Amino acid sequence: MEILLKTINLKKYFKVHKGLLHAVDGVDIEIQKGKTLGVVGESGCGKSTLGRVILRLLEATSGEIYFEGRNIMKENPRGLKKDMQIIFQDPYSSLDPRLSVFELISEPLVVNRVFDHKGEMENRIIELMETVGLAERFINAYPHEMDGGRRQRVGIARALALNPKFIVCDEPVSALDVSIQAQVLNLLMDLQDQMGFTYMFITHNLSVVKHISDEIVVMYLGQCVEHASSRELFKNPLHPYTQALLAAIPKAKLGIKHDQKIIYGEVTNPVNPKQGCRFAARCEYCQQDCLAGSISLKEVEPDHFVSCVLYK
Amino acid sequence: MLEKLLEIKDLSVVYHTDEAHVYAVNAINLEIGARETIGLVGETGAGKTTTALAILRLLPEKTGHITQGEILFKGEDLLKKSKREMRGIRGAHISMIFQDPMTSLNPTITVGDQIYESLLIHNYEGKPRDELYKRVDELLELVGIPARRRKDYPHQFSGGMKQRVVISIALACQPQLLIADEPTTALDVTIQAQVLAMMYDLKEKLQTSMIMITHDLGVVAQTCDKVAIMYAGEIIEFGLAEDIFESDQHHPYTTGLFGSIPDLDIEADRLNPIEGLMPDPTALPCGCKFHPRCKLCMEICKTTLPPQWHEGDHMISCHLYSREK
Numbered sequence: 001m002e003i004l005l006k007t008i009n010l011k012k013y014f015k016v017h018k019g020l021l022h023a024v025d026g027v028d029i030e031i032q033k034g035k036t037l038g039v040v041g042e043s044g045c046g047k048s049t050l051g052r053v054i055l056r057l058l059e060a061t062s063g064e065i066y067f068e069g070r071n072i073m074k075e076n077p078r079g080l081k082k083d084m085q086i087i088f089q090d091p092y093s094s095l096d097p098r099l100s101v102f103e104l105i106s107e108p109l110v111v112n113r114v115f116d117h118k119g120e121m122e123n124r125i126i127e128l129m130e131t132v133g134l135a136e137r138f139i140n141a142y143p144h145e146m147d148g149g150r151r152q153r154v155g156i157a158r159a160l161a162l163n164p165k166f167i168v169c170d171e172p173v174s175a176l177d178v179s180i181q182a183q184v185l186n187l188l189m190d191l192q193d194q195m196g197f198t199y200m201f202i203t204h205n206l207s208v209v210k211h212i213s214d215e216i217v218v219m220y221l222g223q224c225v226e227h228a229s230s231r232e233l234f235k236n237p238l239h240p241y242t243q244a245l246l247a248a249i250p251k252a253k254l255g256i257k258h259d260q261k262i263i264y265g266e267v268t269n270p271v272n273p274k275q276g277c278r279f280a281a282r283c284e285y286c287q288q289d290c291l292a293g294s295i296s297l298k299e300v301e302p303d304h305f306v307s308c309v310l311y312k
Numbered sequence: 313m314l315e316k317l318l319e320i321k322d323l324s325v326v327y328h329t330d331e332a333h334v335y336a337v338n339a340i341n342l343e344i345g346a347r348e349t350i351g352l353v354g355e356t357g358a359g360k361t362t363t364a365l366a367i368l369r370l371l372p373e374k375t376g377h378i379t380q381g382e383i384l385f386k387g388e389d390l391l392k393k394s395k396r397e398m399r400g401i402r403g404a405h406i407s408m409i410f411q412d413p414m415t416s417l418n419p420t421i422t423v424g425d426q427i428y429e430s431l432l433i434h435n436y437e438g439k440p441r442d443e444l445y446k447r448v449d450e451l452l453e454l455v456g457i458p459a460r461r462r463k464d465y466p467h468q469f470s471g472g473m474k475q476r477v478v479i480s481i482a483l484a485c486q487p488q489l490l491i492a493d494e495p496t497t498a499l500d501v502t503i504q505a506q507v508l509a510m511m512y513d514l515k516e517k518l519q520t521s522m523i524m525i526t527h528d529l530g531v532v533a534q535t536c537d538k539v540a541i542m543y544a545g546e547i548i549e550f551g552l553a554e555d556i557f558e559s560d561q562h563h564p565y566t567t568g569l570f571g572s573i574p575d576l577d578i579e580a581d582r583l584n585p586i587e588g589l590m591p592d593p594t595a596l597p598c599g600c601k602f603h604p605r606c607k608l609c610m611e612i613c614k615t616t617l618p619p620q621w622h623e624g625d626h627m628i629s630c631h632l633y634s635r636e637k
Contacts, residue, residue, distance in 0.1 A: 042500040042501070042502060042503075043500055147589060147590075148356075149589065177355040177356050177527065177590075178355065178527060178569060178572045178573060179355060179568060179569065179572045179585050179586040180355075180585075180589070181572065181585075182571070182572035182573075182583040182584070182585030182586075183585045183587075185574075185583060186582055186583055186585060189582065204500065204501065206501070206576070207573065207574040207575070207576055208574055210574060210576060211574035211583065234576060244502060245501060245502065246576075247505070248501040248502045248504065248505035249501055249530065249576070250504070250505070250508065250528065250530030250531045250533065250534045251530050251533060251534075251576070252529040252530045252532075252533050252557065252570065252573060253533055253557060254533055254553055254554060254557045254558060262502075262505050262506055262509055263502050263505075263506075264506065266470050266472060266473075266503065267500075
């Protein structure tokens with residue numbers, strides 16, 4: 001399989017008043033062409049920052065990013081926009097309220113001077129609206145005239161406008177109602193089948209990520225704690241944090257009330273983190289080894305990576 | 313059968329705006345017994361929150377109007393109470409937990425004083441200040457916050473902790489009915505699990521009835537005894553949790569809701585969402601409100617309001633079921 005995107009020891013630190021905030025701290029990921037990598041974690045784990053650093057919307061502190069085999073850290077980020085795009089979380093704040101649907105979708109085409117004639121561009125915009133399932137009658141509508149699901153479709157059309165190869169989906173459905181959420185997820189999957197996009201799907205919702213991803217990375221406080229195929233991760237979660245996350249999802253079934261394991265405590269501060277496993281403070285299996293040294297990802301089963309001292 | 317604590321009869325709420333009338337709640341009936349938890353499930357605009365605000369008489373005064381119906385709380389109609397009487401009921405007998413803990417606390421007052429405020433307002437026995445503050449400490453400990461944090465401000469707490477503070481304010485006067493409006497939607501899953509478990513324990517301990525408003529069927533399955541599914545201002549299905557989660561007979565909308573959630577245990581390639589969108593509440597369709605999106609729509613659905621089908625406690629308002637009889 002061809003690897004489309006690869007990061008090596010990618011780090012992003014933010015300087016804050018109290019020290020260095022380790023938002024992304026040494027992440028290695030690989031995404032194969034035409035596949036979906038799900039990135040899961042709770043708020044503050046650095047998943048959105050990771051997406052933005054990969055797109056070079058934020059400059060990495062250190063580390064390397066390879067896209068189609070070439071190191072893009074040194075390239076002009078403007079040139080990358082044609083190949084890499086992002087769908088944002090909140091369809092209410094990511095669209096300019098003063099632009100109509102036509103103007104919103106045409107913006108990337110105009111900025112990159114894709115078409116010489118306005119007529120060609122119009123055809124392309126109508127084609128894009130059709131692709132994402134927006135009726136043509138909305139072409140002159142403004143964002144406030146549409147509901148969340150349709151707005152998110154406009155966001156998707158904008159991302160697709162330049163025919164990118166790689167799309168970062170940053171929580172694209174979490175602001176939508178369940179029935180609309182399912183429609184948008186199906187749309188994203190259909191588009192992948194038709195046009196062979198590669199997705200990095202960032203979400204906090206494990207059931208969504210399981211549905212859409214081929215492989216999953218679980219992040220905790222800037223680090224990747226587990227990495228496996230979607231099926232393997234849900235069948236056989238190894239890291240105590242992954243297990244806790246899975247146990248915490250309220251399931252729409254009866255008879256499993258309150259026998260679930262609940263982890264206590266909250267995500268600790270990512271500013272100047274201590275040595276050792278960052279989950280140690282909340283982990284019920286915490287031992288002496290967890291607090292010393294750095295713990296790296298190990299392949300404990302074929303294609304199943306975990307960073308935890310329990311597995312050797 | 314437990315005694316009825318709250319009875320909503322034929323309640324309708326309309327919002328009058330300059331351009332149109334928004335029919336938010338349309339003739340709903342709901343009963344809540346003592347110590348019961350009822351889940352009110354539906355999507356944005358289904359009328360869940362409006363129902364809750366109507367119970368507390370907190371609808372926006374100029375635009376929100378209750379056009380018909382009764383809300384009986386322990387046998388007395390809340391809609392006939394004066395403003396002053398309602399103020400005595402809110403917080404003391406019925407209280408509410410709002411969705412977003414980030415915005416429902418006052419950022420300039422310490423959390424201890426915000427809990428104290430609710431105790432002070434309903435301090436009919438004239439208890440001294442010290443005693444009330446002692447109760448504040450008790451309440452903080454009850455929701456799992458060390459009492460020494462009483463003098464901290466909301467920004468010093470995390471989202472989960474803030475929601476715990478909001479819960480302790482709601483429980484301060486030991487209300488008989490607690491309305492929780494999406495109490496965990498803004499929280500992370502692991503924190504959500506903690507808060508839900510805590511709410512469940514507290515409810516058992518304090519013997520409070522609860523209305524849990526949510527769009528998450530998972531949360532409902534974990535906490536509720538009975539479930540009401542709302543669509544376009546109507547309760548289209550009602551039943552015991554077993555009826556909703558284990559029976560095969562459902563309103564097509566309920567089936568669609570379940571089809572929209574990715575199931576962790578089943579390998580499915582595509583989800584089966586409900587096509588289309590929520591109807592515009594200013595111009596609701598005739599007949600069954602769900603018919604434009606329904607895969608099983610028949611001619612009769614377009615013209616006639618569906619009758620209610622009952623089996624035990626299970627109620628479905630759909631033409632499919634009335635035919636079978």
